[in-house]
Amino acid sequence: MKPLKIIFAGTPEFAAVALRALLASEHEICAVYTQPDRPAGRGRKLTAGPVKQVALDHNVALFQPLTLRDAEAQAALRAHHADVMVVVAYGLILPPAVLQAPRLGCINIHASLLPRWRGAAPIQRAIMAGDTESGVTIIQMDEGLDTGAMLEKRPCEITPDDTGGTLHDRLAVLGAEAVLTTLANISDGTVVGEAQNESDTCYASKIDKKEALVEWRRPAAEICRLVSAFNPWPVAYTLLPDGQRLRLWQAIALPGDSRDFTPGTVVNANKEGIDVASGEGLLRLLQVQLPGGRPVSSGDFLNAYALKAGVRLGG
Numbered sequence: 001m002k003p004l005k006i007i008f009a010g011t012p013e014f015a016a017v018a019l020r021a022l023l024a025s026e027h028e029i030c031a032v033y034t035q036p037d038r039p040a041g042r043g044r045k046l047t048a049g050p051v052k053q054v055a056l057d058h059n060v061a062l063f064q065p066l067t068l069r070d071a072e073a074q075a076a077l078r079a080h081h082a083d084v085m086v087v088v089a090y091g092l093i094l095p096p097a098v099l100q101a102p103r104l105g106c107i108n109i110h111a112s113l114l115p116r117w118r119g120a121a122p123i124q125r126a127i128m129a130g131d132t133e134s135g136v137t138i139i140q141m142d143e144g145l146d147t148g149a150m151l152e153k154r155p156c157e158i159t160p161d162d163t164g165g166t167l168h169d170r171l172a173v174l175g176a177e178a179v180l181t182t183l184a185n186i187s188d189g190t191v192v193g194e195a196q197n198e199s200d201t202c203y204a205s206k207i208d209k210k211e212a213l214v215e216w217r218r219p220a221a222e223i224c225r226l227v228s229a230f231n232p233w234p235v236a237y238t239l240l241p242d243g244q245r246l247r248l249w250q251a252i253a254l255p256g257d258s259r260d261f262t263p264g265t266v267v268n269a270n271k272e273g274i275d276v277a278s279g280e281g282l283l284r285l286l287q288v289q290l291p292g293g294r295p296v297s298s299g300d301f302l303n304a305y306a307l308k309a310g311v312r313l314g315g
Contacts, residue, residue: 149193239314
């Protein structure tokens with residue numbers, strides 16, 4: 001296999017996992033593109049993203065353009081004379097001139113088994129939908145949104161205990177492995193693209209923080225999946241009787257009849273958990289967090305906060 005000259009474009013930790021794998025491979029990373037530093041933390045200090053930090057640690061040429069739509073940025077990218085561009089959760093739209101700049105085009109690591117869950121939040125949407133399988137797909141990028149030909153697919157089970165965070169971490173490793181295989185196939189000329197079946201597509205829209213407020217009229221099983229999907233971000237929450245936000249880190253759906261209770265009513269509250277009536281069944285809260293505190297078991301929370309059966313949680 002002939003090593004390839006690669007431009008890498010990505011921003012968050014999911015992309016950083018792939019970049020580390022590529023830097024450890026025989027391929028040459030000639031440039032790393034990542035989004036400009038963003039304010040983070042309580043002090044809103046400009047902070048480098050994970051991909052930038054990896055690039056700095058390995059002394060790779062780093063670029064952080066605000067856009068790739070202007071001629072100057074496109075000319076700078078072409079000047080690398082790359083064989084291929086690997087794109088992973090970059091966060092910027094690639095115009096046609098950029099897609100065509102590398103000799104062999106651009107490939108993307110997408111965190112779903114396409115064509116299911118195109119779009120920005122495939123990991124969370126898969127858990128919320130109750131899918132039992134996810135995976136990664138390497139695609140040859142075109143001008144559409146995750147519509148390109150599929151070059152490599154790797155499945156991954158979604159277990160009942162999975163959260164958005166645990167599934168993210170497994171898929172990040174799987175994506176790094178898959179892209180290395182794809183690059184080897186590209187290098188030796190054996191790569192084969194498979195068109196996506198448009199009739200099987202669904203869209204994973206970007207997560208809106210407003211979705212994190214639990215609607216207790218929904219079934220307990222559905223709320224439970226929301227709690228799992230939104231761990232560790234943006235974290236599902238409900239409102240306590242005093243108006244404080246109670247963040248929900250872990251919960252399980254319980255069988256049981258909730259028809260005698262208004263959704264959101266606390267049915268039981270003890271060291272085993274906090275059982276809340278939903279539109280269908282009960283949701284047992286196992287790990288929660290008050291503002292300014294840390295996540296604790298529901299039993300520890302009840303030692304500090306007098307939450308009694310019969311009160312109603314908001315949302």
